[in-house]
Amino acid sequence: MKNPTTTIQCLIFFLLLGCFVNSQNPETLILSDKINGLILKELDSSVTQYSYHNPVEKMYLHTDRDFFSSGENLWYKAYTVLGERHLFSLASKVLHVDLIGPDTQILVSQTHELVDGKAIGSIALPKDFISGNYQLRGYTNWMRNFDDNFFFTKTIKVVGATDMHLPPQSISDSMDLQFFPEGGHSVLGLMGQVAFKAIGSDGLDRKIRGYIKDSKGKPVAHLGTITRGSGFFYLKPEIGENYTAILDNGSEYPLPKIMNQGYSMTINNTGKKNIKIKIQATEFLRKVPFYILGIINNTTYFQGAFDFDSKKSVSFEIPKNGIPSGVMALTLFDQNKKPWCERVVFINNQKELVINAKISPEKPLKRSEITVDVNVTNNDGEPVSTELSLAITDAGQVIKNPNSGNILTHLLLQSDIKGHISNPGLLFQNQNRLTLHAMDLVMLTHGWRKFPWLDLHEGTTLPSKEFDFTKGLTISGQARSKFDKLFKNVDLNVIAKSGDFVGMFSTKTGRDGKFIIPDFNFSDTTRIVFNALSSTKKPMNVKVVLDTNIITVPLSHFKSMPTVKDIEATNEYSNFSATRKNMRLLYDYNKTTELDEVVVTKRIAKRIDPSMPSTLGQTPDATLRTKDTRETGLSLMDFVARFAGVTVYGSFPYIAVSIRGRGAPLWVLNGIPVSNDIGSLRPSVPAQIASMDISNVERVELLKGPSAVIWGSRGANGVFLVYTKRGGGSELVLSPEFDIMGHAKEREFYSPNYSVKLDRHSLPDHRATLYWNPSFTTNESGNASLKFFNSDNARQFQVAIEGLSNQGTPGAYLNSFNEVEEKP
Template sequence: MPQEKVYLHVDRSYYASGETIWFKSYLTIGPFHEPSLLSQTVYVELVNSDGEIIQNLKLYSPDGFASGQFDLPDSLSSGSYLIRAYTNWMRNFDESYFFHRQINIWNNESSEDVAVHQGDIDVQFFPEGGDLVNGVLSKVAFKATGPDGLGKVVKGKILDGENVIAEFESNRLGMGAFAIIPQNGKQYKAKIEGLNQDIPLPKSKDTGIVMTVTNSPRSEDVIIKIQTSDNLEKGTIFLLAQTRGLICASSSVDLSEKIMYAKIPKKEFPSGIAQITALDKEGNPLAERLVFIDHQDHINLTISTEKYIYAPRDSVRVNIQAKNKEGLPVLANLSLSVFDSDQVIENENKENIKSNLLISSELKGHIESPGYYFNPNNPDREEALDFLMMTQGWRRFQIKVLLKAESKETVYRAEKGLTIKGKLTDNRNEKPADAGLVSYLSLFPFTDSKTVKASSNGEFEINDLVYFDSTKVILEGKSKNGRIPVSLHVEQFYQSPVIKYLWTSSYHPSVDKKNSFVSKSIERQNIEKAYNFDDSDIALEGVEVQGKKIIERYSGPRIYGEGSVKMKVAGNPALENLEHPLDLVKGRVAGVMVWGNGQVWKVLIRGIGSINSGTDPLIMLDDIPIAIENLYTIPVMEIESYTVWKGPDTAIFGARGSNGVIGFYTKKGIPERPIDPVKKEILAPKGYHIEREFYSPKYHFKDLNDPKPDRRITLFWEPYIQTDSLGNASVMFYNHDVETVVQMEIEGISISGNPAYSKFEYTINK
């Protein structure tokens, strides 16, 4: 059961509506985080705070790497959004294994973020190893969180009745620890300063063991101390130490003494979280402790530029060198984000690829400021990391289940490509075409053909296909004897896993910085409208076209007028090959928000008020109202055009149009070519996402006086940087016009799975 992980490097942490989110996908597998060759499809979704998927992409990842982008509609409302990524294989495990990252998106026309409810602070206590045992000295860790899911600084006392037996105080992340020797028959409670509540400590056991682990960064060994209660039956227990499923050490411990010690050399473990478990002879866990092993074997990145101060529109060459712990060059796959740090203020303790692979992807629940534990500017980071190990538990391996060979069978296959499912039916009676054949043909990006046999109920499934958005693929259906006309019915929609993620208060700058960010975003949009930036246009000589004028058939509304916005679909392959009719509207009509997948879709037309307290607009097909959930039955290939009514234009509909109207108009009156009843081109499900190259202007000498202002936030994004045999790589880009401090962030992994993360700054000054 190898474990895959997905990590996304995102170009920054917050955006304005109408901008683009650029990202790079790193797909790893196994205990050493090597690039995964098991799955080749990565699903990436953009989710709003109501848990609704508003955009979803499929990335082709044949070697563990892929990149893409989300183009945000200008009508997207302000709020906290979630980027989720996973593979089909990862669905065999818990959703908490998926990659999750919250980002903020702001719209100048939207209201401020809703304040988090200020309720009681939640404090939990975690005895080291698992249990308190009467008469045995134990360390107890604790974690205090607020309603926003973030750690809260607390102070308090441990009481035995009215007697104070211990005091405690948390660090800035709400975690800490204290020592206690519980006694039989006593119930202890914690009293938190400033709170009107007493919190009971976990009850202690009369019999058992207490496992204490010392993991000093200055020691080469992990020291394990086993203490037993006086009445514990003597015998032998076993210690098992593993990291990400890799067994690193095991031994037996004789309980003839009340206190026993064992040590494990740290060199036995790879870097990351080690799980040390004490088990009885039947394999039942008695105590468990997590420790973090850090061999400092991540990739060391050296970033340099020719100077530290540049002029606006200067060219900048960035030289990158990757070396391992021993100073030897490393082959690494990297991605680079360069942004204006005055416009984007990043949290210095945010997650990066190192903290994700080694910590966040291994522990339960939300990890606040995961970069804190690797930031050398935090002197208490090693102690804080040990508190984290004691409080947030383990979820990957259940030793008892694995020892009894009760691990579940896999339900979801590892995908080497896309899947087309459907049904083959007899044209004469619509019954399943038993044992019929279905063939697939695609010519891009390479010629590929496959044939499968339909089941007794006519169902078929073609796996591991590689084709991209807007690529034409051909499906051919045949009956068993090849003489009976058949029809192909293809499932168009992918059913995403249920979203269980719990939102927390995500990091964002002050209100003043936020307002400045949004106003500058509006300034950039106005610049885009005022200037023509496409300098690739070439003026051609005039040509004279002679022919006969064709009167186009009217394909719009017959009853309700021209509407506010009208768009022709027929004849535009980029539109005709979309999956759902509402995909035609999404991101193409200002003020109209569309999100959803499968049969579940939502539409919100901004600026429209409802008299019925609803928000759903009126949907029409050829001027006849239709339920939005029935739109999926209309092939986009059959739509000639669509029209949107909003604002005053909806008056003709009366109360029915109070939330706006969208009308779709099909191709009528156009004679269709006779089609072979056995062969027919079928619209395939959505293909792989086609990544777009990041646009970065090139300011050569003649362009330095270009009057168009350059106010970019992300100055440069390069998802594919490969170091050579000497560990070297370089990229070049041009500055914008703003005097500011520019920040670079580089992330990536080596071919052996070691993570890399580094930052660098330079200044733009006239």
């Protein structure tokens, strides 16, 4: 992709030379005097300023399928990008995914940690779901600053157990007919194109026929849909007239108000190489220059200054070469930098990942092993090493519409315009005139990410954003002493453990005793332990009250209208539903509970029990227990010298300990790190540790190598975990513990291995999703090979592969393969 800055510099260079650039008519001059150069510079500066404060973040969810029954699992892979080049976003670290029901209620709300712009998740659809359309919605916290029409949304169909065979409900015949004058307004005396779109009360496109009449009843234009409920006609408004659309059914719809002064922008974007533009204006405006900027994702890719030079119109062309794929907004300004009209066009340079796949054997048997070979290249046939996600389904049960949306259509088109686009895949199938014309009708009849030119030109300061780029969840609360006195400016160490994942956080209370732990990215139920330290780094008793942090989510605007159901297809799919549920009960080892909301809740608050496992829940490399020795007068230093590979040397207070000749290890007393109070010039054992004898010690654990990684650089030389006895000379410190709910748990898709005979394999296998792999990578040759086992009844497979390269190039593949043979 050509650098946008280079494109702008080249255009300005031609302006300064006063050349005729991209002009269809040699009399169309690109102005080059200092005033016009300054205006273009100021306009471009406004774009740069706005783009800096409003980077465009988008996200897409690849799901294993679009059709489910209640009680099944929905699997997805998230791709999040930032900026005009669609590079993986490193700004947001938290993904939000909501499942919205037919009644607009948010039924499931999840968060996941985004790692390098990607995340993997699943939703267990409740068993009590009724049949109907549901919406899957995805977004980041930053995306909430803008219109939620630009969130990722996808409609899925769910077959419920209660009403799957109910007859379809009646649908209202009401219809909305909207008109979209090209450029924004129809202008008196100027011929212009007016597009229209007809939408039924169910949100689906409608076909219409009729005509446009003036105030005297005279027909002035024909009205008829071309595609997706849309069409267009030409209109030259006359003085004193108003216009009305009359449909064949007798219904009437008034056209938008006519402007007395203004510009008319007519664009032909059906050519493969250039965008043809014709500008007209009312008489006064033809005496002054005008300016046009072309912007994609808040980045300028075209700018020009023009003069009518006593002509009634100006025509010119913009070459598509060098401009990236996407929705480009062309905005016209006068010499006061006032925007008069705007038109969006779509540019498709067809730069995408070329993905191909094949399965072998070509006719696999029941429960036989199947190999999927994947190859990825760029448009020039060069191999691409990239990460992809893949879903293979039983095409006899469920199949994706090949013309539906995918990562390519979403990132380049659907994420930048408002409203539903039916079968967006058809708009990317080729570059013939019919396809380009259908795409241009979509551009004319859908809203887009409008640029706030008026606010910028009035010199107002850009408002601060309500929602930041979040780096993780937040834990907050208030700390008090053992006697309920506020802990002011006290250091808190927090140890967190979820499964095998362990981490440490440090924070400090304010004058009100309150604290915040940001960027918390643990998943599922997580145990956290609080330890308080004095100014001299000594452990203190602490009481903690956690805030109930409920994650608020945007309101839902999902409108699910009843539609006529394909009863035969629904029955065929649901025939195997009970069998699939039995398999899930048997194979789902990662059973989880979905919460309606993410809440931090208090679990327990107690003193550390020295008989419990390691504070970090880890298995130590070695343990010494004092009860196993009869030497009561032994010092702690003499005791730890009994560890294999541990050397103790020196005398108090300059005692040093090393593990296999390495540097000073870390000492942790009852879960709290103890700092060296002698100084770094002579690394010694902390006096508090060195002066202890084993009469008050219950055990010492040794962590080294990988076991000590959780302690970071401090544990590079190993860690000694010292636990005192209950009632010993060293008073136990109150360390509150809590269970909190982190991100949604990442679960693994179960794929049976029939090469090994197990008792559970006696169950019938009627999987709808045969294989789901949310993350695999092609090698340097662009190849990857994956294996899975067939089910009992799959005779045809649909393979769906999607991905995004590290350079921001998207790609999608969808294909069905042949039937299988019966095993004799």
